[in-house]
Amino acid sequence: MDYRLDPQVLDLAKSVTGCHGDEELGQKHLGKTGSTVRNYRIGKTNPPIGVLMVLRKLTGRPLDQMFLPIATPVAA
Incomplete structure (x- = not known):
């Protein structure tokens, strides 16, 4: 089974840091672009x-x- 990041993790990170969007969270805290953070989302x-x-x-x-x-x- 494959897994992906729960988008609520990014929402919580934005909330606790006071960031207003993925771009700001990425640049200020993750060292990533907003586009990269959106791809995670x-x-x-x-x-x-x-x-x-x-x-x-x-x-x-x-x-x-x-x-x-x-x-x-599931394959048929």
Whole structure:
């Protein structure tokens, strides 16, 4: 089973840091562009471990609770 970052983690990080958008969160706290953070949000890419560690520190959310499973279609 595949996993993706739970977008609520990014929302919580924005809330605790006072950031108003993905661009601001990415630039001020994650060292990433807004486009990269949006890709994390929609599940196009997953953040590297360094970004996950920053998100964990900002949110207090354990790493194992930062991800959602992605349903894999069953072959017919």
